[in-house]
Amino acid sequence: MQKEVGEQPVRSERVGDVAVVHASDYLNKLSGERVERECRQRLEEGCRALVVDFHQTGMVNSIGVSILLGVIDAAERAGAPLVFFGVKEQAAHIFELLGLTRHVRLARDESEALDLISNSSSVGFFNNKSK
Amino acid sequence: MPSAETAKLLHAFSALADLGEEIASTRDFEQMVRTTLHVVLGALGLRRGAVAECDAAGGSLNFVAAWGMGEDAPEELPFDSRLLDEANRDATDPSHFYESHLKTTFRAELDRWQVSLVAPLVVREELVGVILLGGKATGEALSLDESDIVRTMARHIGIGIHNHRLLREIEARAEDNRKLYEDQRAIYHNTVRAFAAAIDCKDKYTQGHSQRVGKYSEVIAREMGWADEAVETIAIGGYLHDVGKLVVERDIINAPYRIDAKQSSELNRHPAAGYEILAPIHLTDAIIPIIAKYHHERIDGRGYPEGLTGDEIPLSAKIVSVADSFDAMTTNRTYKRRLEFPEVVADFRKNTGKQFAPEAVVALFRAILRELEGETRERTFSRLLGRDYLRRDECQPLVIELLAELEAGESAAVGST
Numbered sequence: 001m002q003k004e005v006g007e008q009p010v011r012s013e014r015v016g017d018v019a020v021v022h023a024s025d026y027l028n029k030l031s032g033e034r035v036e037r038e039c040r041q042r043l044e045e046g047c048r049a050l051v052v053d054f055h056q057t058g059m060v061n062s063i064g065v066s067i068l069l070g071v072i073d074a075a076e077r078a079g080a081p082l083v084f085f086g087v088k089e090q091a092a093h094i095f096e097l098l099g100l101t102r103h104v105r106l107a108r109d110e111s112e113a114l115d116l117i118s119n120s121s122s123v124g125f126f127n128n129k130s131k
Numbered sequence: 132m133p134s135a136e137t138a139k140l141l142h143a144f145s146a147l148a149d150l151g152e153e154i155a156s157t158r159d160f161e162q163m164v165r166t167t168l169h170v171v172l173g174a175l176g177l178r179r180g181a182v183a184e185c186d187a188a189g190g191s192l193n194f195v196a197a198w199g200m201g202e203d204a205p206e207e208l209p210f211d212s213r214l215l216d217e218a219n220r221d222a223t224d225p226s227h228f229y230e231s232h233l234k235t236t237f238r239a240e241l242d243r244w245q246v247s248l249v250a251p252l253v254v255r256e257e258l259v260g261v262i263l264l265g266g267k268a269t270g271e272a273l274s275l276d277e278s279d280i281v282r283t284m285a286r287h288i289g290i291g292i293h294n295h296r297l298l299r300e301i302e303a304r305a306e307d308n309r310k311l312y313e314d315q316r317a318i319y320h321n322t323v324r325a326f327a328a329a330i331d332c333k334d335k336y337t338q339g340h341s342q343r344v345g346k347y348s349e350v351i352a353r354e355m356g357w358a359d360e361a362v363e364t365i366a367i368g369g370y371l372h373d374v375g376k377l378v379v380e381r382d383i384i385n386a387p388y389r390i391d392a393k394q395s396s397e398l399n400r401h402p403a404a405g406y407e408i409l410a411p412i413h414l415t416d417a418i419i420p421i422i423a424k425y426h427h428e429r430i431d432g433r434g435y436p437e438g439l440t441g442d443e444i445p446l447s448a449k450i451v452s453v454a455d456s457f458d459a460m461t462t463n464r465t466y467k468r469r470l471e472f473p474e475v476v477a478d479f480r481k482n483t484g485k486q487f488a489p490e491a492v493v494a495l496f497r498a499i500l501r502e503l504e505g506e507t508r509e510r511t512f513s514r515l516l517g518r519d520y521l522r523r524d525e526c527q528p529l530v531i532e533l534l535a536e537l538e539a540g541e542s543a544a545v546g547s548t
Contacts, residue, residue, distance in 0.1 A: 062174045
């Protein structure tokens with residue numbers, strides 16, 4: 001779990017070489033940048049794939065979309081596959097329209113997200129799942 | 132689920148609403164700009180962008196926020212302020228003028244940063260900044276409609292930056308005015324002190340009297356819980372209380388003997404004369420001339436110039452009266468040595484409620500007691516009276532006893548005991 005002084009922490013954990021980052025209920029304020037920083041930090045720590053959990057996220061507005069584009073940017077620069085799971089239907093539709101889904105795969109839940117990661121040809125070596 | 136075009140439009144409208152909220156927010160400038168950049172990028176699914184503010188002097192475009200630019204995040208672009216004149220000549224569309232100019236001038240930089248849209252931020256034909264955008268997540272080029280959405284947002288952001296700039300200018304002017312006020316205040320206080328020194332120069336045996344009365348008055352008022360501004364005013368009243376002595380003959384002031392009735396009458400003109408001198412001057416507070424006028428009034432009505440009693444005498448004048456008498460008792464005069472502290476206490480015990488206002492006497496001795504007991508850092512009394520004058524073991528019990536009597540409301544009676 002990563003904590004930052006004076007800010008609400010962003011919950012995350014490692015599953016093998018995969019970082020699972022949990023987005024909070026709102027991804028529509030600058031506090032959402034902490035999700036992006038957490039992802040970036042996990043990549044710098046050596047994680048080779050990212051999974052972002054949206055099952056608590058009710059709404060993603062323009063600020064949230066921009067922040068997620070930052071997450072995509074960070075993952076692509078690191079060559080790390082990226083999967084979002086638990087995305088609400090309306091948000092998924094916006095992701096589709098704005099092109100986010102060209103860079104990220106969507107899964108129903110964490111298990112499916114991790115399967116997508118491990119089945120990814122580019123990361124076929126991610127078979128060491130342990131929480 | 133709405134159609135794709137409707138959903139995109141709704142998303143853009145929602146972003147416009149967010150933009151208005153962010154621009155109107157009172158958060159700091161950089162945060163406001165960073166958030167508005169997020170709104171623009173997220174509205175259209177753009178992967179990189181930056182916002183620059185035009186330097187007030189017109190010499191550069193300074194980048195305030197950047198997102199998705201990686202290591203290439205720009206910091207500054209040189210900007211020729213002569214462009215403003217050119218744009219004003221081409222007043223039909225300054226925004227278009229700036230866009231063309233910036234694209235041409237900075238072609239290499241824009242290509243390196245993969246910028247596909249340059250949106251100048253123009254307010255009243257003046258360039259206040261620019262937004263650089265690029266990299267739609269869909270991989271497509273921005274449509275004309277999307278470019279129009281960006282330009283609409285740019286107008287809002289330009290106004291936001293312009294307003295923040297105005298706010299900064301107002302704050303800077305307020306700070307300049309504050310410094311000017313402080314300078315003038317210092318000059319005013321120095322002038323008053325110089326004036327007090329000039330008054331005291333007339334009486335070779337009471338040099339520093341006005342300054343000390345000012346200081347004692349300040350200490351008493353502060354002990355009574357007065358606000359800083361009121362304390363400052365009464366200190367000035369103390370400095371200037373004897374200004375009327377300037378019109379009294381020097382021989383009377385400096386007489387090395389007890390003066391006669393006629394001379395005393397001449398000397399007693401000084402409070403009214405002080406009022407006449409100070410009243411026409413626009414001092415910081417109208418009470419200052421009144422302090423000069425009434426600082427020789429007594430609670431029992433036997434003072435001068437008007438023989439006022441009790442509450443007819445302004446509290447400020449009562450305080451300065453106590454301070455004035457305390458200094459007179461504790462300094463050597465031409466015709467008498469200064470009193471020892473027990474004698475001072477006895478005098479105040481005798482005259483409180485007759486000559487002196489009890490509340491001012493209580494405050495004076497409370498302040499002395501606090502200094503004796505080491506509760507205050509500022510050693511005003513030790514500094515003005517000399518280190519050996521107030522001996523704690525001797526003075527503390529006397530002060531405690533006097534305060535107990537005064538605070539028990541016995542002030543009216545103590546004089547007769």
